[in-house]
Amino acid sequence: DTGVSQDPRHKITKRGQNVTFRCDPISEHNRLYWYRQTLGQGPEFLTYFQNEAQLEKSRLLSDRFSAERPKGSFSTLEIQRTEQGDSAMYLCASSPALRGYNSPLHFGNGTRLTVT
Amino acid sequence: AQSVTQLGSHVSVSEGALVLLRCNYSSSVPPYLFWYVQYPNQGLQLLLKYTTGATLVKGINGFEAEFKKSETSFHLTKPSAHMSDAAEYFCAVIDSGRDDKIIFGKGTRLHILP
Numbered sequence: 001d002t003g004v005s006q007d008p009r010h011k012i013t014k015r016g017q018n019v020t021f022r023c024d025p026i027s028e029h030n031r032l033y034w035y036r037q038t039l040g041q042g043p044e045f046l047t048y049f050q051n052e053a054q055l056e057k058s059r060l061l062s063d064r065f066s067a068e069r070p071k072g073s074f075s076t077l078e079i080q081r082t083e084q085g086d087s088a089m090y091l092c093a094s095s096p097a098l099r100g101y102n103s104p105l106h107f108g109n110g111t112r113l114t115v116t
Numbered sequence: 117a118q119s120v121t122q123l124g125s126h127v128s129v130s131e132g133a134l135v136l137l138r139c140n141y142s143s144s145v146p147p148y149l150f151w152y153v154q155y156p157n158q159g160l161q162l163l164l165k166y167t168t169g170a171t172l173v174k175g176i177n178g179f180e181a182e183f184k185k186s187e188t189s190f191h192l193t194k195p196s197a198h199m200s201d202a203a204e205y206f207c208a209v210i211d212s213g214r215d216d217k218i219i220f221g222k223g224t225r226l227h228i229l230p
Binding site (some may be wrong): 031043044045056091105 | 157220222
């Protein structure tokens, strides 16, 4: 168990640029979640996958955000035309269970995005 | 939709004193409740969870929480604070109406005074 891995740890980009983050979950975990965390706030749900299927996307999420998990293993989160309000910590988590409440979420250390 | 409210964004206790972090939830169905801890520059780690059964739940690092349905609360406690407990703590609830999406509170930063 090598844990959930996120890359990069930090990303600084200029407003209007596109960015892509990667998450490698714990192997054989079929659930993968993306959350966003801003200073002084708890993690805010963005989207999650069951294997390669994206089961839900937050209604608060702009169309500029897209996530994929093409082979049911790693996932990518892309933000197009970044805005300063996108600056946050992006957290990935995985879980082995079909029903999440029976297994905890295992979080990565996050990708901190700064949009200048 | 379910939600959690954490009372107090910052809590300070002296080393060796009781730790009490408050969490209240709103739910129209039996909730599943969690406490996570986040140390600086790290991801979140599960402290404990309540699903069904015993309402007093013991977790790691000496923490425990009690589910009180009548008070819609799930407060986190530890009898004696240690300097290493300084971190941010998040209460969370399963949004059972939306298929296992975990909803987090805003967090409480715990400061330990020497």
